[in-house]
Amino acid sequence: GISRKLLGDLKFLESLKTYDKENIPPAVMKRIRERFIEHPDFQPAVIKNVSSACEGLCKWVRAMEVYDRVAKVVAPKRERLKEAEGLLEIQMKKLNTKRAELKEVMDRLQALNDEFESMNNRKKELENNIEICSQKLVRAEKLISGLGGEKDRWTEAARLLGIRYTDLTGDVLLSSGTVAYLGAFTVDYRLECQKQWQVLCKEKHIPCSNDFSLSNTLGDP
Structure with a gap:
């Protein structure tokens, strides 16, 4: 009578949906594994012959057991993943900082290269001007030398x-x-x-x- 009343209670079904599966007491899970999981009669196919409602409850219990077992394996991995993600975030921030510093250095290097190229162009221009002035000076010296005799x-x-x-x-x-x-x-x-x-x-x-x-x-x- 109590079992049927419990299964017919809508709040009971709601409690199954909202059950805190992340924090199942170890003692409860130990008892389930010792008394039910390995029992040959605690199988959905067997219980189905007796009650479809109990079949669903059996599946739910087995699902909680599997989830708890997997969670104990996955939880540490989740923690390590979370820790790794935290470390990754820190390293990414450092990496982004270094990238920004590298970009600043590269921009400065590019500016120096541009300035160097500009100075080289200026140097070539001055060298060309020096060559032109040298040629003019040679011609002027020849002209002055030629006119030197006329001065007297x-x-x-x-x-x-x-x-x-x-x-x-x-x-x-x-x-x-x-x-x-x-x-x-x-x-x-x-x-x-x-x-x-x-x-x-x-x-x-x-x-x-x-x-x-x-x-x-x-x-x-």
Whole structure:
């Protein structure tokens, strides 16, 4: 009567569904294994002939026994797995930290490589500029060397032109007098007159050349 009443109780069925299978008392499980699991009559196929409800309960008890047996094997593995996962998480954090540090180093290395390449390009550019400047310098030295001989001539020519410019007033005056008044006379007479006129120019403070020559003053230089 009690067994039938218990099996017919809906709360009993609910208690089976919500039974704490993770914490079955060892004493209870020991008793089940000693008295029921190995008993030849405690088989679902045998009990089915007596009661289908008891068959389900038999299956449930056997399932709890199997679960408890497996849980005792699996539980330590679960703990080790949990511990390993915790260690893995720690190591992954360390790995990610190292990866971030490595990325920072790689970025810095890339920046240095870019800077190195830029400096190399700048170096090549400067070397090309040096080569161009060297060639220009060689050409300039050749030009200066070629013009070096002209410097003395130009200096002397400038000095003479300065003197001639100063004496130009008197020389033009002497040339004008020679052309206007002495064309019909002999060379000696013209030269004598020119010397006298030179003396007069000096006395009047009119600059003129000491070696006055009509051809030098009016001729094509």
